[in-house]
Amino acid sequence: MDTESTYSGYSYYSSHSKKSHRPGERTRERHKSPRNKDGRGSEKSVTIQAPTGEPLLANDSARTEEVQDDNWGETTTAITGTSEHSISQEDIARISKDMEDSVGLDCKRYLGLTVASFLGLLVFLTPVAFILLPPILWREELEPCGTICEGLFISVSFKLLILLIGTWALFFRKQRADVPRVFVFRALLLVLIFLFVVSYWLFYGVRILDSRDRNYQGIVQYAVSLVDALLFIHYLAIILLELRQLQPMFTLQVVRSTDGESRFYSLGHLSIQRAALVVLENYYKDFTIYNPNLLTASKFRAAKHMAGLKVYNVDGPSNNATGQSRAMIAAAARRRDSSHNELYYEEAEHERRVKKRRARLVVAVEEAFLHIQRLQAEEQQKAPGEVMEPREAAQAIFPSMARALQRYLRATRQQHFHSMESILQHLACCITNGMTPKAFLERYLSAGPTLQYDKERWLSTQWRLISDEAVTNGLRDGIVFVLKCLDFSLVVNVKKIPFIVLSEEFIDPKSHKFVLRLQSETSV
């Protein structure tokens, strides 16, 4: 009876992919994993068969999980960061989500767009129609109106031009995000414009068309008033959609659930979904990239601490589950073990190793960059050696630093973020722009924001907004909503910016006087 012990750390986290008990052998990585020839740095794993172990309480299925942990803690050597199984499941989840998302929301997007553009067209053609219809329909009966009408024609045309440019500037922008619900203000504005235009048409149809009004100047003035009102609605739109949220009213605290990295952003009056958009846009440039490999250790430490404690019921059979778990928690708390010691020494050792590898890497890169010399324009004909393009130069010096770089990336667990192709490209770019070795290395020495890496790491289509309140509600003090991506989530806490009472105090510049502090002397 083989017990498959252990979860790999990655799949422990991605619990949403509903697997609880995996058949087949587990793959685990040893610390000295074989080097990859393609330099991709992915963890190839060595298959280890878990030793057989018998659960002590064989009839209790819940216990087998702990027994597995127990065996794992005593007999295995290493923990996987990612296993092949979890990646493949992940990919399937992602692909299916991509497919369903793209079909559904595209329709919604285009629907909104068509409604708005239809309304816009209607709005623009209305004044023109008001002006043109009377001459077309009853030209003989119209009173001639000379210069005044021509002046009004000019003003109508220019106002329409201004309206056109304004609408183009304000509304015709590439939509940058897909949000779950309709924007309330935009919908309100569209409804307002629609009602407005419809009421104007009603009046026009009833009072002017039916009765064949003769006063052409009045009709033209009516059209001018329509255009004026449209300009004012455009002003209203600017205020509601753009200006109102410029003044900061709230501060949002965004905390990433996996490692606690947090940032603060200031926003104005926005709806929850728009605030979520702002948070996400800033997430991609402010937060360091999510690295699941850095998170594996803590859960297993805790598991080891609790493992090995078994509850025996001396007084006879009873099913007091909460009592048992409480007893276990209390016993684990009282237990003297040296896990804190292990943590301390492990971290110190890791630090030391990383620093050593970093030193080797820096030296290797500096030496490599010494080999490259930029040719000035006039020297290009009489070059001592072979003249190379930046890409070839990068390929020439890359092997001398490749090994040190890979070992450093392995030590800091970033190796799957950087492929050899991306490293070469970056190196070529640095050589072209004359950067120093330190500038080249900066990308690898510290984890950067998510935008710095591949598009596949972005997962920008996978975000979900979870909120207690309706997402079109405005922000309020104390609201908490969650933005969930595949493996981690961002918890956003909204706080109101405090009302500051600032008062003025006048201190006369001449009143700054000083005296030496003598000892206090009291006479008695």
Added chain:
Amino acid sequence: MSYIPGQQVTAIVQRVEIHKLCRGEILILGFSIGGGIDQHHSQNPFSEDTTDKGIYVTRVSEGGPAEISGLQIGDKIMQLNCWDMTMVTHDQARKRLTKRSEEVVRLLVTAVSAEGCAAVHQSPGE
């Protein structure tokens, strides 16, 4: 005399007895004190080193009861009516000296000039 924490203080002291003079409502002694553990040592011209935060006599008024009794400027007050004065704040010293219920104060003072004499040793505050 430097003060080492935890060690006994050895000093040569002199007993001075001052009778307070009644001037109107208040009783005066006729001298000024400086120092105390809440004061800064550098402001006391009479203290010898940084650890000495005792109460020193900084001024003796002419013809006052203190001068009559033989108190001199620069004396360090070690005890006052059997209360220790080597480790008190300035305010505590002032209060003890100006108690309205006491008409006579008995001081144990020590002066730098008396260091050299081989005379009575006293370790107060046992």
